[in-house]
Amino acid sequence: MLKNQHIAIVTDNGVVALGLEALLYEYATLTGVLHFTTAIELRKSTQHFGLAFIDSNIYVASANQISTKNKILLLHQAPDESGNSLLPSLYMHCPQELLVKQLEALLPIFDKATQDNGKSDLSDREREVLVLVAKGMINKEIADQLSISLHTVITHRKNITSKLGIKTISGLTIYAILNGLITVDEVE
Amino acid sequence: MLLITPDTKLADALNSNYLLIPVVNRFGIALGFGDKSVEEICRGRGINVEFFTTILNVFSHENYFPQARMLNFDALALVQYLERTHEYYRSLLLPQLERHFNLLMESASEKSKEVLLIEKFFNEYKNELLLHLKREDQATFPYIKAIYHKQNLEDMARRYSIKKFEAEHNNIDEKLYDLKNILIKYAHNGYDEHLRNTVIFDLFRLEKDLTDHTHIENNILTPIVEKMEQALFGSNA
Known part of the structure; x- marks a missing residue:
């Protein structure tokens, strides 16, 4: 404080x-x-x-x-x-x-x-990371896909969780689908 | 909130924090006890007064956790309390939550993708919680009771130890946290708002109860059992 x-x-x-x-x-x-x-x-x-x-x-x-x-x-x-x-x-x-x-x-x-905390909108990069998390990728795969370090992926994930108030992968997936970031078919 | 002592009237304690009512029920105490003090009520029912007041205070005061004193608690009394808590989740709180949740989902303006996703998420959470409770009821608690009564010690030591419990004891609060936020922040499929509030209230209550429950398991039960194991099996147990 x-x-x-x-x-x-x-x-x-x-x-x-x-x-x-x-x-x-x-x-x-x-x-x-x-x-x-x-x-x-x-x-x-x-x-x-x-x-x-x-x-x-x-x-x-x-x-x-x-x-x-x-x-x-x-x-x-x-x-x-x-x-x-x-x-x-x-x-x-x-x-x-x-x-x-x-x-x-x-x-x-x-x-x-x-x-x-009021500014809860995700950045473009955070949105990209979120989509890949929702598609079931692990941090290492996300780092490779976006050509960023593992550490950066982890930082993005922390920020996503604190901005959205959602911690689990299945919870993040629901958020991504509800907000049109991915479709149900992309998950399965 | 009131710090509860043996002299406190139990009714005053419950008035100061109504969330204690189900905790009191877990000790087999039904309401309607008039102006009796905590001590009088416990004595009539063979409940250890110190154990009872400590559990109520831990539940009521976030920073109250007299660990040194609690480490002297009787392992069997503690396990019985934890088992009753499980029973409360399984047969009362969870079914109530599920009933409210189902009504909420039925109240949606259409059976949309959102409803299906949230239902699936809820069921995943419910099963996770039930599995968690079952594992403790079927492995952890019987093990503790057996070594308490010094029964089948060798067999027990081979099959289980509190270390295993520590390793397995995972967080079950994350999905609960998510479900709360999904309902508070994101779900917007024309639900009955009163039902939505009811479900969110249920979730907060469950979360509060589970947090204290886990706190007691990790910081009281585990060290007590470790001490018992050391006395029985030596330091390499």
């Missing part, structure tokens, strides 16, 4: 900043967490952030200082400020396990890998 990205924490409450940082390191593979006490400091930083946690009071007071390019998660001190925020929010006044639950639910929203 949030692999190799920098995270910004913008709050004037040092305890909150340190606590959140500790939790984040426990639940996400981060490159670094930077602390800021005002929105202006955040704006002046040259670092690119995968995600910025911003104290809701600071956000409300200086929204015009904050670039809309930032992915923002608001930090709320008390639950009653929650009501009308359109931004994803973390409510901090709660026991640790609830905090963790909130983070676990929120962080995937910002995860690049999760977002990339």
Whole structure:
């Protein structure tokens, strides 16, 4: 989650900043967490952030200082400020396990890998590999047929499976037939 | 979800996770036990309380797996639990899934190529699962019971070992995973949507149950039996 990205924490409450940082390191593979006490400091930083946690009071007071390019998660001190925020929010006044639950639910929203999954269309090459898999060829035969390395075939197959959500050969064959990539006769 | 202890009222545990109901049934406990605690219910039926609560917690909490404690479980009790689980798949869950699946396929607007392909895939999966269960029921479990009771040890050691089980114990969840996605993402032959949901719910339940079942077989049953084998046959067993 949030692999190799920098995270910004913008709050004037040092305890909150340190606590959140500790939790984040426990639940996400981060490159670094930077602390800021005002929105202006955040704006002046040259670092690119995968995600910025911003104290809701600071956000409300200086929204015009904050670039809309930032992915923002608001930090709320008390639950009653929650009501009308359109931004994803973390409510901090709660026991640790609830905090963790909130983070676990929120962080995937910002995860690049999760977002990339949306692009599920197969590439032309992947479609070619899929057809040969459906026709019953083993990886070595596919590599020979397409003049690519065995390793590349395996990579294509992994991508096909993750894009389509189908793991078995007979499942892939059904997909190929249903989508008109091959006919029933070609399988038998 | 509730962490279950011997003091927990069983009804509270089931309210917190209704998927535990069939697990409880597998221990021979029928519903309608009022406000009795887990311990009271187990004591009345000769069920080991610790074993029972651990199985329920493993089922309810993804990261709960007290392996060290579970390795002290009685192999026979474990096998009996696993056999009942098989029986539950074979005589209840799978027939229910099949009934719903057949209705779903009949609801298709036409008996198209798609319907035929999905039916074939389903039957392949069903047979694979049944074969898997049968192999364990006919070879693995009888072997464990025999060495537990120290019967025909030489003969048993010649014919089977838990290593063989490990080698054969293949994944049976891939086709299940595919079937779910075929129904969720790709099948579009004018099916009854309510029936489709019903089948998908059945598949998720079966998948969840099988995952825990396999987890227990691989990480608890296998090491326990390995320990028994070592005590009986020495290290070269």
